[in-house]
Amino acid sequence: xxxxEIVFSGVCVAFFGFMxxxxxxxxxxxxxxxxxxxxxxxxxxxxxxxxxxxxxxxSVKKRDAAAPESTAEAIAEKKRQRTTVTLxxxxxxxxxxxxxxxGFILATLLYVLAFALSLGERRRWVLALSPFLVTAxxxxxxAKFITIPFPKGIGIFADFSRLFY
Amino acid sequence: xxxxxxxAFATVLLPQxxxxxxxxxxxxxxxxxxxxxxxxxxxxxxxxxTYSLSPMTAFVLLIGAYLGGITGGSITSILFGIPGExxxxxxxxxxxxxxxxxxxxYALWVYLLCSIFGGxxxxxxxxxxxxxxxxxxxKFGPPEYFALTVLGLSVVSGLSGGSMxxxxxxxxxxxxxxxxxxxxxxxEERFTFETTTLLGGINFVVAMVGLLAVSEVFIEAEEPFKExxxxxxxxxxxxxxxxxxxxxxxxxTMIRSPIIGxxxxxxxxxxxxxxxxxxxGEAARTAKHxxxxxxxxxxxxxxxxxxxxxxSTGGSMTILLSLGLPGSNTTAMMIAAxxxxxxxxxxxxxxxxxxxxxxxxxxxLLTNLLLLGLxxxxxxxxxxxxxxxxxxxxxxxxxLCVIGAYGxxxxxxxxxxxxxFSLIGYAMxxxxxxxxxxxxxxxxxxxxxxxxxxxxxxxxxSPLGLLNxxxxxxxxxxxxxxxxxxxFKKPKMLQGL
Numbered sequence: 001x002x003x004x005e006i007v008f009s010g011v012c013v014a015f016f017g018f019m020x021x022x023x024x025x026x027x028x029x030x031x032x033x034x035x036x037x038x039x040x041x042x043x044x045x046x047x048x049x050x051x052x053x054x055x056x057x058x059s060v061k062k063r064d065a066a067a068p069e070s071t072a073e074a075i076a077e078k079k080r081q082r083t084t085v086t087l088x089x090x091x092x093x094x095x096x097x098x099x100x101x102x103g104f105i106l107a108t109l110l111y112v113l114a115f116a117l118s119l120g121e122r123r124r125w126v127l128a129l130s131p132f133l134v135t136a137x138x139x140x141x142x143a144k145f146i147t148i149p150f151p152k153g154i155g156i157f158a159d160f161s162r163l164f165y
Numbered sequence: 166x167x168x169x170x171x172x173a174f175a176t177v178l179l180p181q182x183x184x185x186x187x188x189x190x191x192x193x194x195x196x197x198x199x200x201x202x203x204x205x206x207x208x209x210x211x212x213x214x215t216y217s218l219s220p221m222t223a224f225v226l227l228i229g230a231y232l233g234g235i236t237g238g239s240i241t242s243i244l245f246g247i248p249g250e251x252x253x254x255x256x257x258x259x260x261x262x263x264x265x266x267x268x269x270x271y272a273l274w275v276y277l278l279c280s281i282f283g284g285x286x287x288x289x290x291x292x293x294x295x296x297x298x299x300x301x302x303x304k305f306g307p308p309e310y311f312a313l314t315v316l317g318l319s320v321v322s323g324l325s326g327g328s329m330x331x332x333x334x335x336x337x338x339x340x341x342x343x344x345x346x347x348x349x350x351x352x353e354e355r356f357t358f359e360t361t362t363l364l365g366g367i368n369f370v371v372a373m374v375g376l377l378a379v380s381e382v383f384i385e386a387e388e389p390f391k392e393x394x395x396x397x398x399x400x401x402x403x404x405x406x407x408x409x410x411x412x413x414x415x416x417x418t419m420i421r422s423p424i425i426g427x428x429x430x431x432x433x434x435x436x437x438x439x440x441x442x443x444x445x446g447e448a449a450r451t452a453k454h455x456x457x458x459x460x461x462x463x464x465x466x467x468x469x470x471x472x473x474x475x476x477s478t479g480g481s482m483t484i485l486l487s488l489g490l491p492g493s494n495t496t497a498m499m500i501a502a503x504x505x506x507x508x509x510x511x512x513x514x515x516x517x518x519x520x521x522x523x524x525x526x527x528x529x530l531l532t533n534l535l536l537l538g539l540x541x542x543x544x545x546x547x548x549x550x551x552x553x554x555x556x557x558x559x560x561x562x563x564x565l566c567v568i569g570a571y572g573x574x575x576x577x578x579x580x581x582x583x584x585x586f587s588l589i590g591y592a593m594x595x596x597x598x599x600x601x602x603x604x605x606x607x608x609x610x611x612x613x614x615x616x617x618x619x620x621x622x623x624x625x626x627s628p629l630g631l632l633n634x635x636x637x638x639x640x641x642x643x644x645x646x647x648x649x650x651x652x653f654k655k656p657k658m659l660q661g662l
Binding site: 004005008012016019022026029031034035036037038040041044045047048051052054055058081084085088089092093095096099100108111112115116119120121123126130134138142146148149150151 | 210330337338340341344348555559560564568577591617621622
């Protein structure tokens with residue numbers, strides 16, 4: 001984690017530094033005698049960049065402190081956790097990306113199934129029933145009752161979506 | 166005046182009005198509890214139903230939805246860590262932590278009793294001191310607003326958990342986020358990188374859902390499910406009823422928080438969210454009993470936030486009825502309801518339609534009492550949801566988050582932005598950067614910048630113009646004290662250095 005903290009602090013310094021650089025263009029914008037568009041973000045980003053630098057220094061200093069040795073089990077557990085989180089993030093991103101193409105109803109149905117699998121759900125009845133139940137409730141409340149105009153998808157998927165909302 | 170109240174009670178207690186109160190409150194509880202629907206959205210959805218109703222029935226219905234929404238926002242916050250409303254963010258931090266420690270029913274009782282107390286307190290204050298609060302709110306100009314926001318931001322020290330350094334990084338990140346979009350004064354584009362998505366700025370709901378709710382699911386995905394499910398279990402509401410001594414112990418918070426909530430609610434544009442954060446911050450700053458628990462399940466923090474956010478409703482309605490100004494998003498929607506029924510809220514309303522004004526007072530009072538019973542029913546309903554398999558339940562949470570972001574503008578760009586914030590929130594949590602200061606700064610940042618620039622414009626560019634009124638001097642002194650005091654209290658303020 002120490003290495004991760006150093007990387008994270010470094011990313012913060014780089015991010016705030018880059019945004020601070022972007023602010024320079026804004027500093028002159030605005031009418032004479034008024035506080036322009038750039039001063040407030042410049043102040044906020046300057047302080048954020050300095051504080052991030054302090055955090056980076058603190059993280060580097062901490063690196064020298066003795067870290068407890070990880071056991072093989074702990075390493076395997078960490079790997080499992082990372083895999084689960086990565087899969088859940090990928091599922092969520094895929095859901096967002098495919099929704100405009102295949103429509104909200106089909107994407108939701110597939111997402112519930114994929115997300116449950118990525119979290120380690122293996123009970124067949126849960127995997128078989130839940131996607132349909134969750135999708136039906138969501139569609140009933142939000143598409144039918146509140147009438148949120150969800151994406152319908154394109155082509156054959158749009159025709160399919162129009163059967164329901 | 167007594168005649169007006171008696172007449173108002175008689176009108177509000179008519180069967181059709183009582184039914185409207187129950188239905189409006191239930192709808193509000195549902196709208197507030199679901200992340201996909203905000204209280205203001207819940208009220209807007211009801212507006213179309215009020216065309217055919219009498220004005221009094223319409224307002225009873227809308228007030229039920231308003232108060233129910235503010236109250237309901239905390240149910241899912243405590244049980245599942247999803248803020249139903251922006252004002253419930255402190256409740257997520259403290260209430261959900263208590264629930265995860267195995268005492269969800271206890272957290273729910275504290276939230277419910279404090280909500281009802283705060284709401285009822287503000288209505289009584291509204292009835293008694295409407296002219297006083299209105300005149301006080303009128304004195305707030307840009308310098309006072311700037312001072313108020315600085316005071317609000319100074320509570321970061323209380324929200325930072327372990328490290329103030331990390332808390333301030335989070336806070337300044339939030340201040341930066343608040344500047345993204347078109348500048349409200351010059352019309353200049355800031356940090357939009359030539360995309361239309363960011364032109365209107367970062368919507369608070371999008372950021373909040375991503376930083377808090379979605380990132381929470383990612384964090385939970387790391388842990389074995391049994392631990393999570395075992396942590397949030399229903400033990401029986403009655404057995405977890407908090408003792409009277411708890412409220413005695415935190416008497417100061419119980420008195421101070423509704424006062425903060427009512428006053429902040431009366432400030433135009435401030436609303437329940439700022440009230441909850443200010444009150445929560447005050448509790449964190451002045452905590453005498455177990456201050457180290459803040460951020461990890463402090464019951465005092467939960468009490469402060471819940472008393473204040475419900476108390477803001479009375480303040481918001483006061484300024485709406487007396488000045489015609491919306492104290493919050495939801496009361497802005499109420500203006501439309503007045504117009505639908507041929508009325509204009511403002512100073513003349515009390516003399517032209519006293520039946521409506523007093524009827525609103527009475528219906529707010531009765532709705533608060535009704536919510537005590539209705540919320541218990543709603544809690545039972547939401548606790549049943551906890552029996553769902555976690556894998557499916559978390560998928561449903563994610564879908565609600567997507568709907569919450571998408572429903573704002575019916576735009577998938579907002580959903581992508583929410584996804585980006587979820588990754589940021591996940592990284593922040595992994596490296597112990599507190600999320601609450603970032604959200605606080607995002608809420609207050611825009612108001613702080615605009616108030617500062619307007620104040621400087623009024624004073625001809627002189628910063629001394631910020632200190633022209635005693636109110637702003639007192640508020641700024643309070644902010645300075647709250648930032649400086651912990652430095653002397655804890656010499657190693659910048660932990661880790």
